[in-house]
Amino acid sequence: MPQLTCINPNEQAIDVSFEPGETILQATYRAGVDGILAECGGGCSCATCHVILNGNWDGTLEEPSVQEADMLSFAVDPTPYSRLACQVRLTDQHEGLTLAVAKRQY
Ligand code: FES
Numbered sequence: 536m537p538q539l540t541c542i543n544p545n546e547q548a549i550d551v552s553f554e555p556g557e558t559i560l561q562a563t564y565r566a567g568v569d570g571i572l573a574e575c576g577g578g579c580s581c582a583t584c585h586v587i588l589n590g591n592w593d594g595t596l597e598e599p600s601v602q603e604a605d606m607l608s609f610a611v612d613p614t615p616y617s618r619l620a621c622q623v624r625l626t627d628q629h630e631g632l633t634l635a636v637a638k639r640q641y
Pocket of ligand 1: 572573574575576577578579580581582583584606619620621622
């Protein structure tokens, strides 16, 4: 099973296994990663699943949809590598992906 590394708000690195096809939110939830609130349950309508990718994954991820980009504008201190964990679907290409949970979700 491929793995990614998730840095939680306490700066702890957590190895997260994922099934290709699931979202970052699904994988990190199953792994018990702290700090992702996901108040809308993955519906792209809350921006409390804000994560920041390490920036090296251009070309392997679909661009944010218009709805995701709109919601990211409500995230706290978004960066060019910010994404909503519920909207990023993982593939085998994402083995070794590193991301950080935003320190504040609102
Ligand atoms: S869980 Fe609400 S936008 Fe992702």
